[in-house]
Amino acid sequence: MGARFAVGDEISGPRKSATAQRIHWYGSGFMTANAGERREVITNIHTDDAFAQGQGLPAAIADGMMSANWISSMLIARFGADYIGRGRLRTKFIKPIYVDEGITPRGRVVAADAEPGGSVRYVLEVWAEDDDGVKRTVGEFAVTVGG
Amino acid sequence: MLDGYISDLEPGDVLRTIEYELTDLIVSEYAHGVEDATEFFHSDQTALGGQARTPTAAHVDKMRVLEESCTKERRIAGNNAADWRIHYEFEVENLSPAFVGERLRVEGRVLDVYTKRGRRFVHFEFTTSTTDGRPVSILRDRTLLRYEPETEGSDG
């Protein structure tokens, strides 16, 4: 919060394994938020290999919004209320994340422009990568801080 | 076309507007589901002055609008289409925090339906505000209607 960054600065969040348990928690949290009452995730491409294979996937994959949220949590830790109030995040799920793969959210500041009133407009390239550094989710984040 | 499947939607379709109250359960269960323990999402005793939803929770607004607009595919009710939809792109612009206890109104429309490398995508836009008129978020979303390409050898 109140963070100051320069172009080229890099940030990252904790590496997490996309375990079946986490996929279940995300699915259940999402369905609960949708329904407004406690729900459990149902059998789908995220929770069941056979179901995923029936849809042409090699195996069950993590929901794209899991990596989007891990990127978002990394940004919340840096930009806090400014992000919640006026941040913009775009994520593209360019490669699937399979169960138990390790994923690390990362970001790099590509613009830091001073604006009238003392605020700074930051733009970051953001992504979630596997242990080999291959990007699975890519995107962009923009936020105005201060002022 | 409304009242069918998500795959029946067409460019220009205006989706049904929905309203709902943001509750502690909705906000905190979503954050807990992705292990985000940031206090903003779990209590009102924060610098924000209220318990806010995660900036990603606009994704829930999309689901709620589709539930009312694509009545043959009410996924919250567990009624899925034969083809599982694949989320391809998420883009949210936050205009103000949405707090527990506020009533939200979500409007949605279909910006485009197109085919790329044998795969059909829907491009949506959802605009969320409080019912007293404060803009909260704009969500743009691209969803792949079916993982398997419709034509052979085009799965790039």
Add this chain to the structure above:
Amino acid sequence: MLGKTIADLEPGDVFVPLRYELTSFMCAVYAHGVEETAECYYSDANPYGRQLRPPTMVHVDKLRLLEANCDDERRIAGMRAEAARIHYEYAAVHHSPAFVGEEIVVTGRITDKYVKRERRYLAYEIRVETASGRLVTTYEDVTLLDYARVQEVSA
């Protein structure tokens, strides 16, 4: 006395020991329940290369012992006694981590039962080892047997 409620336990009672295999689910669901952020409780991606349980999960071993030894108050199964028990003291000494896949052996006994300022307390001693004999945690616990009576006295 074993086989009845927790309030019937007496100093000197030795619990029937129990064994179970520690699973990935048990560690992860407990850690998630208290919003732990340490990755070692969720996956094997940590310096040990093995997923392990949060050290505080020794308290779950106490619950498991009570479930197996107090037939009239099986709280995990949803049974309630006439009074809700209130946890008063937790004291754990960790000798080594417990890893997923290990068989856990839990033994325990009641060390004391006493009244202090009109409140009834029960004191436990619990020992957790792996089936191969590695000591994991030794634990002491004090639980208040009933709160309602106390409230009247102290009001």
Add this chain to the structure above:
Amino acid sequence: MSGITIPRYAVGEELAGPERTLSLQRLTWYSMGQLGAATGVPHDFQDNIHTNPEYAKEQGLPGVIADGMHSTNWISALLWDLFGIHYLETGTLRTKFIKPVWVPTALTCKAVVTAVEDAGPGRTTYVLDVWNEDPDGTRLTVGDARVTVDEAIDEIVRARGLEG
């Protein structure tokens, strides 16, 4: 395997975790976590003094009271943040639930180093008072902890990994 941090603290140093509110929602998560861990299968939360305001009142309580283990777990998480794997290998933690935590209450876990002891070659034992407090600074849970930081932690961890 190398590079596990060797933390160092001085006597008198005060350390704190984030302020978090113990909410009813969090109590249900703890209930589900505890029961899932105890049974090995997913479990819904239980209806008890920690989750049901009416039942808590029947038991003579003014409202829902947090499970003491919730406070213990958050203090334990602070010890993890301060000592990492050293805490898992050698830590001790004692907590006493001296005042009830009514729901919701904002809690901050804190620790102060009360002694630093030489525990042999390459080993240092830190003794701490630990507690959590409400926004007025009233301590609700108090206790103490000891953690021995061992400079040979890399070898200890490697040996544990090989045991499996």
